[in-house]
Amino acid sequence: MKKLFVEDGLLLTDIFLTFKGKSLLIKRVLVDTGSGSTVVSSDIAESIGIIAEENDTIYRISGVGGSEFVYSKQIDLIRIGEKEVKNFSLEIGAMNYGFDLNGIIGLDLLQQIKAIINIDQLILEWN
DSSP: OEEOEEETTEEEEEEEEEETTEEEEEEEEEEOTTOSSOEEEHHHHHTTTOOOOTTOOEEEEEETTEEEEEEEEEEEEEEETTEEEEEEEEEEEOOOSSSOOSEEEOHHHHHHTTEEEETTTTEEEEO
């Protein structure tokens, strides 16, 4: 179970990432069932060594907030509450959407952890 909170009309939580042995807690992450993929701010990702490299593919993603260029990185671990996913493919982008967000938990991760969003109690659960 993971506690959620609503701020400025957005459903938010925090996540924990590990990449090449370095770990980071990321706060103000949007829970977004309308986003196909999970994205983290490039500024935040750089703090643990996640950077674009020569062989990384850069591509454009689009959504309600507009479009942006991202690249994908395989990270060692992503954790939401006590639920962990290893070797997860994460998108990294500028995330200049006009909101103070550091990441987006997309449908790819929500499906993988078999998430149940309990809006009444503001918790993220799973089976």
